[in-house]
Amino acid sequence: MKREVRRLVAELGCVLTIVVSAACSTSDDPARREAIRPPSSDADGATAFKDAGSVPAPVFDASIPPETMLDAAIKHQDSGTQVVPPTLPESPIFVGAGDIAHCPSQYDEQTATLLDGIPGTVFTLGDNVYQSGTEQEFKDCFEPSWGRHKARMRPTVGNHEYVTRSGAPYYAYFGESAGPAGKGYYSYDLGAWHIVALNSQIDMRPSSEQGKWLSADLVAHDTKCTLAYMHYPRFSSGDHGDIAPVEDLWQILYDRGVDVVLAGHDHHYERFAPQDPQGKADPAGIREFIVGTGGKTLRAAKGKANTEVVNDKAFGVLKLVLNPTSYEWTFVPVPGATFTDQGMANCH
Numbered sequence: 001m002k003r004e005v006r007r008l009v010a011e012l013g014c015v016l017t018i019v020v021s022a023a024c025s026t027s028d029d030p031a032r033r034e035a036i037r038p039p040s041s042d043a044d045g046a047t048a049f050k051d052a053g054s055v056p057a058p059v060f061d062a063s064i065p066p067e068t069m070l071d072a073a074i075k076h077q078d079s080g081t082q083v084v085p086p087t088l089p090e091s092p093i094f095v096g097a098g099d100i101a102h103c104p105s106q107y108d109e110q111t112a113t114l115l116d117g118i119p120g121t122v123f124t125l126g127d128n129v130y131q132s133g134t135e136q137e138f139k140d141c142f143e144p145s146w147g148r149h150k151a152r153m154r155p156t157v158g159n160h161e162y163v164t165r166s167g168a169p170y171y172a173y174f175g176e177s178a179g180p181a182g183k184g185y186y187s188y189d190l191g192a193w194h195i196v197a198l199n200s201q202i203d204m205r206p207s208s209e210q211g212k213w214l215s216a217d218l219v220a221h222d223t224k225c226t227l228a229y230m231h232y233p234r235f236s237s238g239d240h241g242d243i244a245p246v247e248d249l250w251q252i253l254y255d256r257g258v259d260v261v262l263a264g265h266d267h268h269y270e271r272f273a274p275q276d277p278q279g280k281a282d283p284a285g286i287r288e289f290i291v292g293t294g295g296k297t298l299r300a301a302k303g304k305a306n307t308e309v310v311n312d313k314a315f316g317v318l319k320l321v322l323n324p325t326s327y328e329w330t331f332v333p334v335p336g337a338t339f340t341d342q343g344m345a346n347c348h
Contacts, residue, residue: 094120
C-alpha cells in the first residue's frame with residue numbers, strides 16, 4: 001500500500017512538471033529558454049537520453065517558483081561549468097565520489113581541490129585508494145589529497161580495500177567514521193534526510209546480518225527522504241556492468257521507498273531515471289548515480305535502459321543539496337572539463 005501511494009504521488013508530480021515545463025517554454029526571453037534546455041551531448045562526450053517512452057521526466061519541487069530557478073540558471077550560466085539551482089533553508093550539502101586516490105594520478109588532487117571550495121559532508125563510494133588499500137597507500141596517496149577532508153568524511157569501502165586483510169587498513173584509517181570495524185555499514189541523519197552507508201563487499205542477502213540490520217534501520221527511520229550509498233552499482237553501462245548480488249539490498253531499499261542510491265566501481269558518471277530492482281522504469285523507484293570519477297582513471301560507458309545522462313570524459317564530484325522534501329544534484333568537473341549535469345527532484 002505504501003509503495004502504491006508513493007507511485008501515485010510521483011506520477012502526479014510528473015504531470016505537474018509537464019504543465020510547468022510547458023508554461024516555461026512560452027517565455028519570450030531567449031536567454032531563459034536556453035538556460036533550461038538540456039544538451040543532448042557536449043565536447044566531453046556526455047550523452048543525455050530523452051526518450052519519453054522510457055525515461056520519466058524529473059519531478060521538480062513545485063514549491064519553488066519557476067522564475068526563481070530560471071533566474072538562478074541565467075545568473076550562473078556564464079561560469080561555463082555548472083548551473084546551480086537555488087538552495088532551500090536547512091538543506092545540508094552532501095558531496096563526493098568514488099574510485100579516488102592513486103599516487104601516479106594528478107586527478108585525485110584536482111578533485112580534492114574541488115572539495116576545498118564545497119562545504120558539507122563528504123562521502124566516498126569505495127576504492128578510496130589504489131591498488132590494495134594498504135596502510136602505506138592511505139598515508140602516501142589518500143592522505144595528501146582527500147585526506148585533508150577526513151574530519152567531515154563518511155566513507156564506504158570498495159573491493160580494492162578488501163584486498164588487504166578484508167579492509168583492515170581502511171577501518172583503521174577512518175576509525176568511527178566508517179562505522180563498526182569489520183562491518184562497514186552504518187546510518188546517520190543529515191537535516192531531514194536519513195543516510196545509509198552499505199558494504200557491498202560482504203553478504204548482501206536479506207537473511208544476512210547486514211540485510212537484517214538494513215531492514216530494521218529503515219523501519220526505525222521512516223523519513224520522507226532517504227539516500228543509500230555503496231561501492232558496487234546495481235545498474236551500470238560501464239566495464240563491470242550490472243552487479244546482480246546488489247539486487248537483494250536494492251529490494252530492501254525499494255520496498256521502504258528509498259529515493260537515491262549512489263555507487264562507484266565503474267569509472268564514469270551516470271545518472272539513471274527512477275527504476276525498480278529489476279531495472280524497470282518506475283516513477284516511484286530509486287534513482288541511481290554512478291560517480292566513479294574521483295581520480296583513478298576513466299573508462300568507456302555508453303548508457304543503457306533508463307540512463308538519463310552518461311559521461312566518461314570528466315573527473316569530478318557529485319554535489320547534492322538535501323532539501324526537506326526534495327534534492328538537487330550538480331556534477332562539478334575538474335578544471336579544464338566542460339561536462340556538468342544538474343537538476344532537482346522531489347522525494348517520494
